[in-house]
Amino acid sequence: MSAMETGRGTSGARVAIHDATLRDGQHAVRHQLAAEQMRAYAQAADRAGVPVVEVGHGNGLGASSLQIGRARLTDDAMLAAVREALTSSQMGVFMAPGWGTGKDLRNAVDHGADVVRIAAHCTEAAVTERHLGLARDLGVEAQAVLLMSHMVGPGRLAEQCARMVGFGAQAVGIMDSAGHYLPTDVTERIRAIAAAVDVPVIFHGHNNLSLAVANSVAAVEAGATIIDACARGFGAGAGNTQLEALVAVLDRMGHRTGIDLRALLAAADIAHEQLLDELPAIDSVSLISGLTGVFSGFKLPVLAAATAAGLDPLDIFAELGRRQAVAGQEDLIAVVVRDLTVRAQ
């Protein structure tokens, strides 16, 4: 890192980067990553000193399905491939109760998962109680995140996060699953959460409004100390917070991530060459999906449905937003398409 001229600031917070490339990135390639792709990226991230490398189907353990998309590999195959590639990085997994179960969680821990993320939609913290308890019993780091967090305000999120701490979460936070936030939205939410809990606070950004890095910086300044990001922003639609850009920005600001930027750039190049079909871009559809507050992972299924039905995908997103569709409700796309088709006739 010393070779890079960075012009550091002095704020100096320690920020733990949680690399979701091999989990959330899966949405961009319909969950089709192969073992050798995963292994290549995991090795490179490990070399760069990335603290946690998360792996799995885009919606986490047990989520491979017709509804959300079938993964190329089983959870077993993904976990085994990444585990053997890591020497110092911890292996992370993501599990949303209702998509995965305690059985999937135990299996992941048997495969050597070190960090377990239990996820729930923004008002549904109560569903994490059982599995946070299980993760603690299994002796792994138990974290908890609220999905689709833009749907409720700071007070509610803080209250839900405090409940998850009560269930045993050792870090809590929010995901901007739709890429809807402005930096001020993030600031007030993270501040409220940080004031309500005494564990590290997590932020996970999406880039639909071109604000993922800015929102992550706002989160750090408001007290978040665990930030999710993906190499090249690999992720659904407009993509996630771009990992290497975030680390460079945090470095310039004087925050410490412990990551070797040059090695991280090499990892990002590997992601670019070996994982991505195309670079994430803020096209019209992704922009509208962010504005309407719809889960970014709906992009590919919406495009497919729009083409089949001869509809404008922007209209489908607007209607999904009006119905407040949440991640996991991909079946609503067909319902909306049918209703829009009937309306058009």
Place this chain on the structure above:
Amino acid sequence: MSPEVAHTTGSQAHQRPARLKAAVIGAGMLGIDLAHRISASSSLTCSLVVGGRNSVTGLRVAAEMGCATSTSGMDAVADADVDVVFDASNASAHPSHWADLASTGVLLLDLTPSSGGTMVAPTVNGHLAESGRHLSLVSCGGQAVLPVLDVVARHCGPKALQYIEVVTTAASASVGRASRLNLDEYIAITQYAVQKLTRDSLAMGGAVKVLANLSPALPAPAFRAEVAVVVSGVDLDALRADLEAATVAVRAFARGYEVVSCRVDGDMVRVTVAVAAEGGQWLPAYAGNVEIINAAAVLMAERHAAARKT
């Protein structure tokens, strides 16, 4: 509801038919709605609602309806000398409830997602209620999709179904703490019931997968279930006609039940079910999940009562 209504066997009341005495375990949304439905039944009377220490509100509502209430668990149930017990507590508590009741003549209906009882869905195998003593209502999602899968299975024939997937979405406000703690059991028992019901139609190695969503959307959306079956060579018109008949049968006891669509999508049949609550004054319309399992449970108890009399 007069609590002194006569016990079923022996003295037959002249003005009204004798009713079976029922107890409800659980005073959450499910338990209180059950108490309402039991009170409205012509063959059951709600003698007791048992709740935990956190069920103050539910127990107050039950008391206002004229039901005796208690926080003394199965001791209170034993003292009440009932004929039927509806268990709307927690999957982990259910086995001990059955252990307490197995040697008595009581009918136990399980509304928690625990395995053990005979799994019933009224329009699929409701006759089992007549002789059964320990009946499982599977799950709200199970009650919504089993009628559909029964039709698809019969329609497609032996070993035809390659894969079955069920996704249910319930409104956040319709799902209480016990259900949230029991999500793993909800998935497991719904998968098990689908497997068991479609046994002859499922191909070798054909898997069943269940996913469950809770939606924070406001206003709260009605309960939904999406069924996808990988199968080839379906006669869609004939299937739709059979589904229509099955829907009519379910609507006889759960009026808000609706098959929204049935379509072929590549090598898949997809059926969308929506369930609104229309049968009680007490339940909000979105809580179709509560209505369908409760209406099914009360119907099964009524069927059991009728069989006892004859």
